[in-house]
Amino acid sequence: MKKHLLTAVLYTGWTALLLGIVYPVAVTGAARMLFSAQANGQLITKDGAVIGSRLIGQPFSDAKYFHGRPSAAGAGYDASASSGSNFAPTSKALVNRVGTSVAAEQGRGDVPVDLVAASGSGLDPEISPAAAIYQVSRVASSRGLAPEKVLDLVRQHIQQRQFGLLGEPRVNVLELNLALDAMAKP
Secondary structure, eight states: OHHHHHHHHHHHHHHHHIIIIIHHHHHHHHHHHHSHHHHTTOEEEETTEEEEETTBOOOOOSTTSOOOOOOOSTTTTOGGGOOOOOOOTTOHHHHHHHHHHHHHTTTOSOOOGGGTSOOSSSOOOEEOHHHHHHTHHHHHHHHTOOHHHHHHHHHHTEEOOBTTTBSOOEEEHHHHHHHHHHSOOO
């Protein structure tokens, strides 16, 4: 019995060491060497300072910026509190929140659903091309730019399906807003 117990303890210790420490350190090290940007969160820097990540949405509320999806994660886009709202489709709270979001768009036609509905994680950094195009007139007007110029910028930032078949076309809101800030006024 003592021999079996000792063998079980040794196997558990070696397995924990191998799979709990050695393997994760090796995989993390290989990822950092081969895919440095991805392993470190695809951080975006400006003037030497980290201003965001391509993988996590940012809160934009100013009219001169494109807005992302609403976030139910903590106080908004809080990665430590990533979650959806868990409201059922018949929830009065969900209907009220979506109604408020639609009303905030000031009746400018049919609002794309991704501008009023939060993603499952609450951290989605991207919107559909339709949602970006919907916001062009507001952003152009707020910045005093020609709508065609802003529309061209949106079209340049549309990312197609991965490998031509995975996912949907999308626009990264942070990257689009940074390009918008970099665009010179006419």
